[in-house]
Every structure is written in C-alpha cells, then in structure tokens.
Amino acid sequence: MKRREWIKNAALIGGSLSMSSALRGMPTVAPLGTATPSDSSHGYINLSINENQWGPSPKARSAMVEAVSYAYEYPAVPYRKLRDEIAKHEGVAPSQVLIGAGSSDFLKAGSYVFGGKGGSIVAADPTFNDLMQWAEPNGAKLFRIPWNDAHSPDLPALQSAIRPDTGLVYVCNPENPAGTLLDTAALKAFCEETSEKCPVFVDEAYIDFAGDADALTMMGLVRDGLPIIVSRTFSKAYGLGGMRVGYAVTTPELAEKMKSAYVHGVVCGASHVSIEGARAAYADKKWLAHVVQETAKVRQDFTAFCESIGQSYIPSHTTFVLMPVKQDSKMLADTLFKATNVKISPRFIHNQNYLRISLGSPAQMQRLQTGMKLLLAST
Numbered sequence: 001m002k003r004r005e006w007i008k009n010a011a012l013i014g015g016s017l018s019m020s021s022a023l024r025g026m027p028t029v030a031p032l033g034t035a036t037p038s039d040s041s042h043g044y045i046n047l048s049i050n051e052n053q054w055g056p057s058p059k060a061r062s063a064m065v066e067a068v069s070y071a072y073e074y075p076a077v078p079y080r081k082l083r084d085e086i087a088k089h090e091g092v093a094p095s096q097v098l099i100g101a102g103s104s105d106f107l108k109a110g111s112y113v114f115g116g117k118g119g120s121i122v123a124a125d126p127t128f129n130d131l132m133q134w135a136e137p138n139g140a141k142l143f144r145i146p147w148n149d150a151h152s153p154d155l156p157a158l159q160s161a162i163r164p165d166t167g168l169v170y171v172c173n174p175e176n177p178a179g180t181l182l183d184t185a186a187l188k189a190f191c192e193e194t195s196e197k198c199p200v201f202v203d204e205a206y207i208d209f210a211g212d213a214d215a216l217t218m219m220g221l222v223r224d225g226l227p228i229i230v231s232r233t234f235s236k237a238y239g240l241g242g243m244r245v246g247y248a249v250t251t252p253e254l255a256e257k258m259k260s261a262y263v264h265g266v267v268c269g270a271s272h273v274s275i276e277g278a279r280a281a282y283a284d285k286k287w288l289a290h291v292v293q294e295t296a297k298v299r300q301d302f303t304a305f306c307e308s309i310g311q312s313y314i315p316s317h318t319t320f321v322l323m324p325v326k327q328d329s330k331m332l333a334d335t336l337f338k339a340t341n342v343k344i345s346p347r348f349i350h351n352q353n354y355l356r357i358s359l360g361s362p363a364q365m366q367r368l369q370t371g372m373k374l375l376l377a378s379t
C-alpha cells in the first residue's frame with residue numbers, strides 16, 4: 001500500500017480513532033480530585049517527549065491554585081521549604097540541595113562548570129543530549145561512548161575514555177532513549193572508582209518508574225561525601241513538566257560550584273506557584289505510586305501489543321519504549337502523525353532506525369496501536 005493510500009485508509013477509520021474534545025480545540029483538564037489522565041492541550045497526542053499524561057496529583061493542583069494568591073511573592077520561602085524537605089528525605093544538609101527550573105538547569109550548569117575552558121566530558125552514545133548539547137558551545141571536548149549490546153551505557157568503556165582533562169562523566173539511569181536500567185551495584189562501583197578522577201553526574205529523571213527509587217539511587221554516595229551530582233525532576237513521575245521544577249543533590253563544594261554557573265543566581269528560576277505544586281506533589285506518595293502503577297500497566301499492555309504484531313522492543317524501566325524498525329523511522333513517524341494525530345519520536349542510532357514511544361493514557365495508546373498496526377503492516 002502506498003503511503004498516501006495508507007493515510008487515506010487510516011483517516012477513514014477515524015471512527016475508531018475518535019478525537020477527544022481537546023484535540024478538536026477545546027482543551028479540558030481533569031478536574032481537581034480525579035484520578036483520570038488529562039487531555040492534551042497541544043491539539044495532537046504527543047507521545048514524543050515523555051510527558052506524564054496523568055498529570056500532577058490532585059493535592060499538587062490544589063496547592064498551585066492556592067499559591068496563585070501569593071504569586072506576587074518571590075519564591076525564596078517556598079524554595080527553602082522544598083530544599084529542606086528534599087534534604088531531610090535524602091539525609092543531606094540543605095546546602096547540598098539545589099532547586100532549578102527543571103533538571104535541565106543542572107545539565108546546563110554541569111556542562112558549563114565541568115566542561116568549560118576546554119575540559120572534556122564523557123558520556124554514553126546515545127544518551128539524553130542536554131548536557132552534551134550545552135557543553136559543545138562552551139568549548140568542551142565530548143567523548144561519546146557507544147552503548148553496549150544491552151543498549152546501556154558501557155561502564156568500563158566510559159571509564160577507559162577518561163583523560164587528564166576530563167571534567168565530568170555523565171550517566172543517565174534509567175537511560176534515555178533506551179529505557180534500560182543499569183545494575184545498581186555495578187553503577188555504584190563505577191561511581192566510586194570514577195569519582196576518584198572526576199565528578200560523576202547521574203541523571204535520575206525516570207528513577208521512580210524503575211522500582212524503589214531509594215534503593216536504586218546514587219544519593220547514598222553523595223551522603224558518603226563522594227563528588228557525585230544526582231539530578232531529579234518533577235517533570236516525569238510527578239507530572240509537572242510544564243511547571244519547571246527539578247533538583248540536584250551533591251556535595252557542599254560541588255553545590256557551590258554549580259551555583260556559580262546558575263543563570264538565575266542564588267534563588268532558583270522556578271516560580272512560587274510551581275514550587276508549591278512540587279512540594280505538595282513530593283509529599284503525595286500515594287499519587288506517585290498510583291501513576292507509577294498505571295504507567296507500568298500501560299507499558300505491559302503496550303509491549304504485549306508489540307509482541308502480538310511481531311514487533312521487537314527494548315524492555316523499558318521508564319515511561320517510554322524504544323523499538324528497532326526496518327523502515328525509515330522519520331518516514332514512519334511522519335506518516336503516523338499525518339494519519340492519526342499521534343506524534344512519536346524517530347531515532348537513528350548506530351545505523352539502525354528506531355521509534356521511541358512515550359507511554360500515554362490507555363485511550364491514547366489505543367489510538368497509537370491502531371495506527372501502528374496498519375502502518376507497520378503496510379510499509
């Protein structure tokens with residue numbers, strides 16, 4: 001079937017791919033107190049950037065609504081409260097916690113502080129690109145080390161790539177875009193050894209989806225005083241991507257260094273309202289567990305679907321699934337988008353085409369799956 005014909009056919013099955021009111025231009029938001037995923041306001045279903053379709057906890061929504069009345073206040077007080085709450089949970093001093101407008105702030109700061117002035121940065125290839133992307137214009141030399149056969153950062157190879165001028169090693173765990181999780185003991189040993197030579201930045205954006213975050217995290221090494229920077233975000237499991245709150249936990253010395261690069265100075269770039277939302281979300285472990293559980297169900301259903309159509313995939317510990325495809329992945333993603341209004345992320349990694357699909361609500365996944373089934377069978 002030609003691509004144009006396929007798009008026509010897919011459009012004809014529009015009944016089964018029925019549009020929500022949001023997609024017809026009437027954004028709706030799950031009312032406060034409900035546990036249903038929100039509709040998208042994009043005008044299309046975005047399964048390309050790992051947004052959490054369940055959105056923030058009802059308690060976080062209420063906290064943000066309430067905080068709007070105090071939007072005239074600078075965020076210093078909520079900042080200190082959230083910082084202290086995180087410090088208490090992680091067993092570190094408040095001076096070891098930095099809060100930013102998303103964890104991207106720390107990826108940027110890390111690239112500037114540790115990769116600037118011609119230093120080098122070592123990371124897996126591919127990996128989440130923010131830190132490397134910011135490092136390059138700062139004049140850092142980048143050493144990108146291909147994944148191992150398990151689609152994971154190759155820890156021994158990363159270690160071998162360290163040179164006298166290496167300012168930082170970046171490890172994303174779970175890894176984006178593969179969704180793989182490193183063995184905790186192996187990563188811990190890697191961090192211990194590597195941090196004798198240079199700081200290690202461990203990006204744990206998706207760790208809540210991978211199991212018991214407190215057991216999987218490298219925060220313990222920070223408590224031990226090693227030069228490790230662990231970043232976390234409220235954008236993923238807490239469903240606050242649009243509010244821009246993230247944090248980093250590190251040694252007091254490295255925290256000071258990171259602050260020196262921090263574009264917004266001493267107080268962070270996150271707003272009063274967004275920090276109050278993050279505080280309520282951080283306290284609401286019940287909602288977090290609910291979202292993680294629902295996401296695991298969707299992941300399970302989606303991978304079962306992949307198996308049913310003979311589509312291979314990389315087992316994921318996150319909110320997205322990476323799958324190798326035979327066809328040109330950009331063509332597949334464009335065609336799917338035109339026909340179904342579902343956006344996914346095409347990738348080309350080490351001469352292999354892949355699609356990375358963020359896990360949405362069951363209804364969104366149904367729409368995607370109907371389109372995928374037709375598309376993969378017809379191209």
Ligand SMILES: Cc1ncc(COP(=O)(O)O)c(C=O)c1O
Nearest residue numbers: 102103104128176205233235246
């Ligand atoms: C691995 C990883 N780290 C960090 C981020 C940045 O997230 P934010 O700046 O919203 O905290 C993302 C966003 O997709 C990500 O995938």
